[in-house]
Every structure is written in structure tokens, then in C-alpha cells.
Amino acid sequence: MPSALVLLAPGFEEIEAVTVIDLLRRAQIEVTVAALEDQTVCGSHDIRIVADTRIDGLNPDHFDVLILPGGQPGSTHLKNHPTVLEWVRKRFSSGKKIAAICAAPTVLEAAGITDGLKITSYPSESAVFSASQYIEQDVVEDGPVITSRGVGTAIDFALGIITLLKDRKTADQIAERILYSTKNSS
Amino acid sequence: MPSALVLLAPGFEEIEAVTVIDLLRRAQIEVTVAALEDQTVCGSHDIRIVADTRIDGLNPDHFDVLILPGGQPGSTHLKNHPTVLEWVRKRFSSGKKIAAICAAPTVLEAAGITDGLKITSYPSESAVFSASQYIEQDVVEDGPVITSRGVGTAIDFALGIITLLKDRKTADQIAERILYSTKNSS
Numbered sequence: 001m002p003s004a005l006v007l008l009a010p011g012f013e014e015i016e017a018v019t020v021i022d023l024l025r026r027a028q029i030e031v032t033v034a035a036l037e038d039q040t041v042c043g044s045h046d047i048r049i050v051a052d053t054r055i056d057g058l059n060p061d062h063f064d065v066l067i068l069p070g071g072q073p074g075s076t077h078l079k080n081h082p083t084v085l086e087w088v089r090k091r092f093s094s095g096k097k098i099a100a101i102c103a104a105p106t107v108l109e110a111a112g113i114t115d116g117l118k119i120t121s122y123p124s125e126s127a128v129f130s131a132s133q134y135i136e137q138d139v140v141e142d143g144p145v146i147t148s149r150g151v152g153t154a155i156d157f158a159l160g161i162i163t164l165l166k167d168r169k170t171a172d173q174i175a176e177r178i179l180y181s182t183k184n185s186s
Numbered sequence: 187m188p189s190a191l192v193l194l195a196p197g198f199e200e201i202e203a204v205t206v207i208d209l210l211r212r213a214q215i216e217v218t219v220a221a222l223e224d225q226t227v228c229g230s231h232d233i234r235i236v237a238d239t240r241i242d243g244l245n246p247d248h249f250d251v252l253i254l255p256g257g258q259p260g261s262t263h264l265k266n267h268p269t270v271l272e273w274v275r276k277r278f279s280s281g282k283k284i285a286a287i288c289a290a291p292t293v294l295e296a297a298g299i300t301d302g303l304k305i306t307s308y309p310s311e312s313a314v315f316s317a318s319q320y321i322e323q324d325v326v327e328d329g330p331v332i333t334s335r336g337v338g339t340a341i342d343f344a345l346g347i348i349t350l351l352k353d354r355k356t357a358d359q360i361a362e363r364i365l366y367s368t369k370n371s372s
Contacts, residue, residue, distance in 0.1 A: 015205050123365075
């Protein structure tokens with residue numbers, strides 16, 4: 001069974017986190033939700049989620065994808081966390097998958113892995129990236145990195161990760177089951 | 187400030203619940219999340235959310251809308267809860283707003299308020315309703331009742347409630363801010 005590690009920092013965006021956890025579990029991907037600090041984490045809209053574990057002692061290499069939800073101050077907390085930056089760098093250098101949405105792609109920039117990488121983010125964060133690499137598209141994949149834009153693209157982001165870890169057919173079946181018509185579909 | 191009461195039963199659908207709580211709070215609607223039983227509630231995909239309170243002692247008349255997320259066995263728990271059924275009946279008879287998504291519109295049926303009411307739900311629950319009242323549309327409003335279909339229509343559901351409690355302009359601003367293009371928009 002493919003596996004995913006979702007990091008929750010205080011002030012994470014709740015819809016972005018919950019959408020990816022929920023839909024990946026529907027796709028039979030083993031999802032571990034890990035808190036940066038206390039195990040009960042309060043999101044940016046005062047919704048408290050109890051994580052499965054804390055990041056201490058976790059080995060990120062055990063997971064097929066590391067997922068960073070956005071939101072503020074959640075993304076800033078992730079960006080300021082030495083362990084998170086180290087995990088991102090190590091995974092990237094060994095070609096392991098990393099996914100980030102909304103403001104969280106700035107964590108990848110802070111980790112120094114985005115040079116020449118095609119990327120997207122919440123529009124207000126775009127200045128962090130060079131114009132040549134930035135793509136205004138709901139979901140952008142480049143090598144082991146998948147990024148997305150915000151709450152309104154969270155389902156597309158989750159379906160993109162499912163496609164990467166399982167296959168397109170599984171993602172399409174879930175989209176159909178949740179009655180979601182992707183906005184990009186022709 | 188308008189107010190909303192969201193009920194969480196064990197096995198609620200996490201995306202449906204979190205989307206409505208998050209987006210209504212963005213719209214400056216005061217949202218109270220109330221647990222049917224224990225204050226930490228486990229959803230249908232093993233995501234645990236800490237509710238703001240429990241339903242004991244709450245007065246539902248204090249809220250402008252009562253919101254029932256879907257999911258299973260969450261919707262069945264809501265349907266089997268005498269207090270929930272009583273609240274639905276009382277609110278309906280005094281014209282107070284009620285919102286339900288996915289499998290939760292069946293709670294309205296169990297409360298006996300759906301006769302002649304235009305309604306929608308998750309497709310597999312449609313047999314509960316008469317063909318003449320059932321509408322295959324992402325969000326259906328009839329009098330004080332607003333219903334929707336599932337995870338893939340949860341943002342539309344939340345925007346519909348925001349339009350009812352505030353106005354269309356506020357809902358449109360939030361849709362824009364979260365980068366959401368409603369599928370029904372022309």
C-alpha cells in the first residue's frame with residue numbers, strides 16, 4: 001500500500017489538509033498525519049484536528065510522499081522548522097515525492113530545491129518564484145514535486161497525488177464517487 | 187453577526203464538515219461545532235476533530251442555521267438521535283434555516299419535514315425521496331431548507347449557505363479568494 005505523510009503546523013489550512021487526507025485514504029493510500037508540535041493542532045480557522053502522531057522520531061524515508069498543506073501561519077511555521085527543511089532537501093536529492101499547496105510551496109523555496117523547477121502556489125506567493133518557472137495552473141508536476149494553488153484546487157491536488165501514487169483510473173473513480181467534475185476536464 | 191451550528195456525529199464526512207465550517211468563518215459567520223457525543227469526534231476517514239462543545243444544553247434557536255454534514259455512519263447517527271430530529275422539526279415549523287449535504291438530507295426525511303419540499307442528496311440516497319421533489323443539482327434551496335450532494339459539491343454548499351446568511355457578493359468574494367470557479371457558473 002502506498003503511503004503519505006501529511007504535516008500539520010499550527011495555523012494550517014483545514015480544507016487543504018483534510019481534503020488530501022480524506023481522499024488519499026479513500027484511494028487506499030496509508031496516510032499518517034503528523035503534528036509539528038502538540039498533537040492537537042489548531043488550523044487557521046480555529047478547527048482543531050488531532051494528529052496521528054508527532055514528527056519526532058519519524059523517518060520520512062518510509063513514506064512515498066511528503067505533503068505540506070498551506071494556510072497561514074501554518075506555512076511559515078513549516079518554513080521555519082529545520083527538520084521540515086532538511087526532510088524536503090533530503091527527499092528531493094533522492095528523487096522522493098513532495099507535494100505542497102497554497103502558501104506551502106514557499107517551504108520548498110526556503111529549502112532551496114526550486115531552482116529551475118516548474119511550480120505553482122497561491123497567487124500572492126508567486127513573487128517568491130521566478131516568472132520563468134511559475135505556472136498559473138491548478139496542479140503542477142515537475143519531477144518528484146507536485147504543487148497546487150489553494151482551497152479551491154484542493155480536490156484537484158489530492159487527485160493529482162492519487163494519480164502519482166496509484167493511477168489515473170483510481171483518481172477518476174474517486175472523483176466520480178464524490179461527484180466532482182474537475183474544472184480542467186474538457 | 188449571523189451564526190451557524192454544525193453537528194458532528196461519529197463517522198461524519200470530514201471534507202463536508204470542515205469545508206462549511208472554514209468557509210463560513212471566512213465569511214464572518216459565527217460557527218459553533220457541536221458534538222453529538224464525545225467532544226473529540228472521529229470522522230468516516232479516521233480524522234479526529236475536536237468540537238467546540240457538545241449538544242447537551244445548547245439552544246438551537248440561537249443559531250441562524252443548523253447544518254448537518256453527511257458521511258456514514260454519521261448521517262445514520264444523526265437520524266437516530268431524538269434531539270436532532272426534534273430540533274429539525276421545531277426549526278422547520280418556525281421557518282428557521284436547515285442545511286444538509288450528502289446522506290444527511292435523509293435526516294430531514296426521518297424528521298418528517300420533506301413532504302413536497304424540493305431536495306437533493308447523495309445519489310444513492312435518492313430513493314428515500316419522491317421523484318417529483320428530487321432535483322439532481324449541486325445545491326437545492328426550498329424555503330428554509332438547503333441541501334447538497336456530496337464532497338465534490340461541499341464548496342458550493344458552503345457558498346450557498348453564505349449567500350443565504352449574508353449575501354451573494356460575500357459568497358462570490360470568498361469563491362474568488364479561494365480560487366474556486368463554481369461548476370454551475372456560466
